[in-house]
Amino acid sequence: xxxxxxxxxxxxxxxxxxxxxxxxxxxxxxxxxxxxxxxxxxxxxxxxxxxxxxxxxxxxxxxxxxxxxxxxxxxxxxxxxxxxxxxxxxxxxxxxxxxxxxxxxxxxxxxxxxxxxxxxxxxxxxxxxxxxxxxxxxxxxxxxxxxxxxxxxxxxxxxxxxxxxxxxxxxxxxxxxxxxxxxxxxxxxxxxxxxxxxxxxxxxxxxxxxxxxxxxxxxxxxxxxxxxxxxxxxxxxxxxxxxxxxxxxxxxxxxxxxxxxxxxxxxxxxxxxxxxxxxxxxxxxxxxxxxxxxxxxxxxxxxxxxxxxxxxxxxxxx
Amino acid sequence: xxxxxxxxxxxxxxxxxxxxxxxxxxxxxxxxxxxxxxxxxxxxxxxxxxxxxxxxxxxxxxxxxxxxxxxxxxxxxxxxxxxxxxxxxxxxxxxxxxxxxxxxxxxxxxxxxxxxxxxxxxxxxxxxxxxxxxxxxxxxxxxxxxxxxxxxxxxxxxxxxxxxxxxxxxxxxxxxxxxxxxxxxxxxxxxxxxxxxxxxxxxxxxxxxxxxxxxxxxxxxxxxxxxxxxxxxxxxxxxxxxxxxxxx
Ligand SMILES: Cc1cc2nc3c(=O)[nH]c(=O)nc-3n(C[C@H](O)[C@H](O)[C@H](O)COP(=O)(O)OP(=O)(O)OC[C@H]3O[C@@H](n4cnc5c(N)ncnc54)[C@H](O)[C@@H]3O)c2cc1C
Ligand SMILES: Nc1ncnc2c1ncn2[C@@H]1O[C@H](COP(=O)(O)O)[C@@H](O)[C@H]1O
Numbered sequence: 349x350x351x352x353x354x355x356x357x358x359x360x361x362x363x364x365x366x367x368x369x370x371x372x373x374x375x376x377x378x379x380x381x382x383x384x385x386x387x388x389x390x391x392x393x394x395x396x397x398x399x400x401x402x403x404x405x406x407x408x409x410x411x412x413x414x415x416x417x418x419x420x421x422x423x424x425x426x427x428x429x430x431x432x433x434x435x436x437x438x439x440x441x442x443x444x445x446x447x448x449x450x451x452x453x454x455x456x457x458x459x460x461x462x463x464x465x466x467x468x469x470x471x472x473x474x475x476x477x478x479x480x481x482x483x484x485x486x487x488x489x490x491x492x493x494x495x496x497x498x499x500x501x502x503x504x505x506x507x508x509x510x511x512x513x514x515x516x517x518x519x520x521x522x523x524x525x526x527x528x529x530x531x532x533x534x535x536x537x538x539x540x541x542x543x544x545x546x547x548x549x550x551x552x553x554x555x556x557x558x559x560x561x562x563x564x565x566x567x568x569x570x571x572x573x574x575x576x577x578x579x580x581x582x583x584x585x586x587x588x589x590x591x592x593x594x595x596x597x598x599x600x601x602x603x604x605x606x607x608x609x610x611x612x613x614x615x616x617x618x619x620x621x622x623x624x625x626x627x628x629x630x631x632x633x634x635x636x637x638x639x640x641x642x643x644x645x646x647x648x649x650x651x652x653x654x655x656x657x658x659x660x661x662x663x664x665x666x
Numbered sequence: 667x668x669x670x671x672x673x674x675x676x677x678x679x680x681x682x683x684x685x686x687x688x689x690x691x692x693x694x695x696x697x698x699x700x701x702x703x704x705x706x707x708x709x710x711x712x713x714x715x716x717x718x719x720x721x722x723x724x725x726x727x728x729x730x731x732x733x734x735x736x737x738x739x740x741x742x743x744x745x746x747x748x749x750x751x752x753x754x755x756x757x758x759x760x761x762x763x764x765x766x767x768x769x770x771x772x773x774x775x776x777x778x779x780x781x782x783x784x785x786x787x788x789x790x791x792x793x794x795x796x797x798x799x800x801x802x803x804x805x806x807x808x809x810x811x812x813x814x815x816x817x818x819x820x821x822x823x824x825x826x827x828x829x830x831x832x833x834x835x836x837x838x839x840x841x842x843x844x845x846x847x848x849x850x851x852x853x854x855x856x857x858x859x860x861x862x863x864x865x866x867x868x869x870x871x872x873x874x875x876x877x878x879x880x881x882x883x884x885x886x887x888x889x890x891x892x893x894x895x896x897x898x899x900x901x902x903x904x905x906x907x908x909x910x911x912x913x914x
Contacts, residue, residue, distance in 0.1 A: 450793025535826035647897030
């Protein structure tokens with residue numbers, strides 16, 4: 349028996365979410381008294397996983413997996429799960445992990461709970477707490493299958509060190525027949541994504557127009573964060589749809605969420621609720637967002653943002 | 667070309683979420699139900715294919731008879747016919763299984779579902795359906811072009827876009843971007859009248875299989891008071907974020 353994590357990497361580096369999965373998986377594997385195994389794809393350096401409790405890493409290599417494909421990755425993970433009699437497989441909440449999880453679940457006849465935010469309440473039967481109603485509520489979900497998949501929400505479990513010496517096994521990926529081909533990948537390099545960011549700075553209609561977005565971008569850059577926006581801002585074409593956060597856009601689960609000129613409509617709040625600390629800047633003291641925020645400034649965005657960015661730069665250089 | 671659009675009947679986005687029966691059941695009291703927003707983007711894309719490529723559009727939902735007004739709305743928007751599988755769903759796998767059955771009885775070239783529902787919120791059903799049927803699958807789909815047996819679809823990934831080509835049959839998980847907000851079709855009087863005449867078939871579920879069950883629900887703990895910082899005292903905000911909140 350075993351517990352398995354799918355450790356994602358990008359540009360040769362293991363992602364922070366993978367260390368979260370490892371730390372989370374370590375607790376479960378220790379409780380079950382079984383080994384904790386990580387599966388990686390096209391990743392050379394994997395030793396760092398040992399710091400967070402991984403005992404064995406299975407490294408997949410080969411031309412069929414040089415780019416992510418849900419089908420191929422799911423089949424390789426399924427293979428490892430079968431070989432190691434995995435009871436629990438832990439995935440992140442990245443777009444790719446959410447893409448492959450349903451396939452993995454059918455291949456292994458496994459149960460699947462997405463958006464899980466805490467360690468299991470119980471292991472027999474596996475009972476997990478997950479968000480539902482787009483972050484407006486939680487449910488406790490019980491999975492009584494031989495094998496179960498847990499999709500852990502980003503930034504919901506703290507990274508913990510549990511150093512282990514690791515065994516590394518290299519494997520060639522099989523290749524599955526499929527007519528589905530990735531023709532092109534358009535990725536903005538060097539930009540922090542909303543999914544991975546510790547800090548997200550978001551602008552609403554209060555910013556008045558796309559020409560003012562350098563204010564949001566400068567502030568985000570200063571904090572090493574990602575930029576986001578409210579739905580109308582993306583619908584009007586001020587910003588790309590990929591930045592739209594909220595109930596019908598992307599969820600935000602950062603450590604710090606700064607919302608500027610965003611009123612705080614129920615659909616917006618639903619998507620950003622799981623951010624740990626929320627700061628609101630709005631010139632209307634009655635804006636509903638103040639009720640959902642930790643810190644607030646009642647003031648004009650065009651005066652407050654430049655000052656805040658300047659002061660933060662000074663703070664960071666100290 | 668036959669298109670199936672999977673419709674999830676969900677509480678309106680402005681709904682307050684409450685639970686009854688010792689937090690085991692969603693409280694539908696005073697709640698309006700709508701087409702799941704992601705499904706509505708998908709339905710609109712399907713109607714375009716009906717208009718431009720003379721596709722036939724069927725909508726399907728797994729749900730009890732309270733879902734019928736949502737299905738009628740889909741018909742008023744332009745779907746040709748509707749199917750309701752008479753089962754109140756509790757689990758994504760269960761829904762995928764029921765949908766797979768009707769896709770085995772009638773072959774659809776394209777199956778459109780939403781990226782995720784806004785109530786169960788699992789992002790499970792379309793991927794599971796694709797795996798059960800062994801069909802190609804593209805989720806977070808923001809563009810779709812179909813010509814003959816071939817499709818090109820774009821998937822939004824973290825920080826970019828992936829352009830995928832594949833053969834039909836194809837299942838997509840739709841979201842905004844596939845069509846724009848302004849493209850959504852608001853049913854007119856004629857559409858609503860026609861919808862009453864269009865076929866809505868109710869079928870019995872096949873043997874029911876689940877892989878998860880919800881034991882109970884919980885609401886978030888209400889937030890404490892916001893700490894307001896004067897606009898001319900940015901230093902205080904930075905101090906709070908650094909020393910109190912520990913986020914910078
Ligand atoms: C089905 C559905 C789904 C939806 N999903 C989403 C979603 O996922 N995400 C989302 O964001 N919305 C969503 N919405 C829209 C939502 O209801 C609101 O309309 C939207 O969030 C408002 O955007 P906003 O806050 O940018 O604009 P507004 O509500 O117009 O607010 C602008 C704010 O800026 C402030 N302001 C103005 N000038 C300044 C200034 N100089 N300095 C500082 N502050 C200023 C104003 O006081 C105001 O509070 C959805 C709506 C529907 C119907
Ligand atoms: N009861 C249902 N009936 C038909 N389709 C559904 C149902 N539940 C979910 N779906 C489809 O699956 C998508 C994803 O739902 P979910 O897996 O619940 O996030 C939805 O957007 C719908 O297209």
